[in-house]
Amino acid sequence: MKEQGKHAQTRIADVVENDLCIGCGLCSAVTHGRVGMVLTPSGSLRPGTTDDFSAEEEAILTSACPGIGAGPRPEPTWIDEGREPDPIWGLHGSMVHAWAGNPEIRYEAATGGVLTALAVHLLETAQVDFVLHVGPDPERPMRSRGVISRSSAEARANAGSRYGPTAPLARVVEALDFGEPFAFIGKPCDLGALDQLGTTDDRVDALCRFRLTLVCGGQSKLTKSQALLAAFDLDEDDLALFRYRGHGNPGPTVIETKDGRTFTKTYQELWEDEASWDLETRCKLCPDPLGEAADVSAADVWPDASPSGDDAGFNGIIVRSEVGEALVANAVDRGDLVLGDPIAPREFDAxxxxxxxxxxALAARYEGMRDAGVTPLTAEGLRLEELGTRLSKKEADAEQAGTARRMRALRHD
Ligand SMILES: Cc1cc2nc3c(=O)[nH]c(=O)nc-3n(C[C@H](O)[C@H](O)[C@H](O)COP(=O)(O)OP(=O)(O)OC[C@H]3O[C@@H](n4cnc5c(N)ncnc54)[C@H](O)[C@@H]3O)c2cc1C
Ligand code: SF4
Ligand code: SF4
Structure with missing residues (x-):
């Protein structure tokens, strides 16, 4: 019989020990900063300690931590209408090309500027008082920090994808304490944690009126960015700007130094070697990279996920709730968002x-976790078992064995 769950994630300490923490920052928020997020030598953000939580804090954290599980936030009306979730993309309404109505936002942002355009729309129409998201740390621009944007200018200043460790939830309790309506933009794992936080804190559903996310291929460790600096023979203290992408779609990665030098790499150059991505373990096991707990999820739409050069900026959006449909419709009416052709789920696959x-691959990878004695992430409603049947036995065995080997190595078992 298989050994299961010797290393079950029943405490935050287990999550960190099993390397399933994604560094979302909730540990810091729930302890009001007493447990800070620290950068590990291998380039990940982790809670500074895992043995200083009160019983109440531990209970809140383990009910929300994305290292323990994920799930969709089903739209009740759509379920009542009998809509079936797509096996890959989940429950959705509109799937369509989209981009920011403001050409400057479209240019500056990561892809077509949908997320920033929606943030700006919500702020300018006073539907929210602020947006909780992330942006560059002005002191150390290669790194990211949680930001609270209260104006369009602030939201725009924090446009763009950040490809290193981020802790968007580190300020979520501060945001809730304001008692004001807000929107959240984060990765699907951040959003899932926020959704689950709502099970222990009523203010989440009362105040977080809009939840926006990006389709996410994974979070690199800071070592990925540090390797780029090393290639240019630069020190982090030299940096005045580190823009991962944007200013074109995808736009180059641009580094500027305090003494006025500029260094660039194209998106293709930065990401062509998958072995150098330095992704977190949680990303390789991520049950919801497509943002099923969001109102709107925004993605790139390059054929085969590969840009052939820069273009004017086109997102694909997946609308997942009635709140999301109304937001998109209102943003289009006001000229903040432009919609293009619809996208069918199988086009999105491409x-x-x-x-x-x-x-x-995830169902097989989760079997590999069990083989290594690590309890898999909970993923109810995310159709992993059903999707797992698409793998041949040979493919499934290889995924299972590879994951078991990696998990054992991580734990030094
Ligand atoms: C780590 C990562 C991996 C990605 N992988 C894929 C992928 O595999 N496939 C795909 O189609 N798209 C992927 N994207 C999404 C893509 O890069 C764009 O973010 C998305 O298309 C939205 O574009 P936009 O122009 O609307 O965003 P923008 O208008 O530029 O807005 C981006 C928003 O996201 C927030 N944000 C940026 N980085 C982070 C972060 N690391 N954590 C939390 N919030 C953040 C910003 O604060 C900002 O509000 C990824 C993004 C990231 C950050
Ligand atoms: S993923 Fe978030 S909640 Fe879970 S251990 Fe890491 S910082 Fe804490
Ligand atoms: S792949 Fe999943 S776990 Fe990794 S950063 Fe993206 S949403 Fe989070």
Whole structure:
């Protein structure tokens, strides 16, 4: 019989020990900063300690921590209407090309500027008082920090994808304490944790009125960015700007130094070697990289996930709730958002083949976790078992064995 769950994630200490923490920052928020997020030598953000939580804090954290599980936030009306979730993309309404109505936002942002355009729309129409998201740390621009944007200018200043460790939830309790309506933008794992936090804190559903996310291929460790600096023979203290992408779609990665030098790499150059991505363990096991707990999820739409050069900026959006449909419709009416052609789920598969491959591999990878004695992430409603049947036995065995080997190595078992 298989050994299961010797290293079950029943405490935050287990999550960190099993390397399933994604560094979302909730540990810091729930302890009001008493447990800070620290950068590990291997380039990940982790809670500074795991043995200083009160019983109440531990209970809140283990009910929400994305290292323990994930799930969709089903739209009740749509379920009542009998809509079926797509096996890959989940429950959705509109799937359509989209981009920011403001050409400057479209240019500056990561892809087509949908997320920033929606943030700006919500702020300018006073539907929210602020947006909780992330942006560059002005003191150390290669790194990211949680930000609270109260104006369009602030939201725009924090546009763009940040490809290193981020802790968007580190300020969520501060945000809730304001008692004001807000929108949240984060990765699917951050959003899932926020959703689960709502099970222990009523203010989440009362105040977080809009939840926006990005389709996510994974979070690199800071070592990925540090390797780029090393290639240019630069020190982090030299930096005045580190823009991962944007200013074009995808736009180059741009580094500027305090003494006025500029260094660039194209998106293709930065990401062509998958072995150098330095992704977190949680990402390789991510049950919801497509943002099923969001109102709107935004993605790139390059054929085979590979840009052939820069373009004007086109997102694909997946709308997942009535709140999301109304937001998109209102943003289009006001000229903040432009919609293009609809996208069918199988077209989306072709834009995101890596996501499809991961979704179908996860059931086998979770078996590998069990083989290594680590309890898999909970993923109820995310169809992993059903998708796992698409793998041949040979493929499934290889995924299972590879994961078991990696998990044992991580734990030094
Ligand atoms: C780590 C990562 C991996 C990604 N992988 C894929 C992928 O596999 N396939 C795909 O289609 N798209 C992927 N994207 C999404 C893509 O890069 C764009 O973010 C998305 O298309 C939205 O574009 P936009 O122009 O609307 O965003 P923008 O208008 O530029 O807004 C981006 C928003 O996201 C927030 N944000 C940026 N980085 C982070 C972060 N690391 N954590 C939390 N919030 C953040 C910013 O604060 C900002 O509000 C990834 C993004 C990230 C950050
Ligand atoms: S993923 Fe978030 S909640 Fe879980 S251990 Fe890490 S910082 Fe804490
Ligand atoms: S792949 Fe999943 S776990 Fe990794 S950063 Fe993206 S949403 Fe989070």
């Amino acid at each position: 834009f995101q083949p890596h996501q499809v491959r991961k979704k179908v």
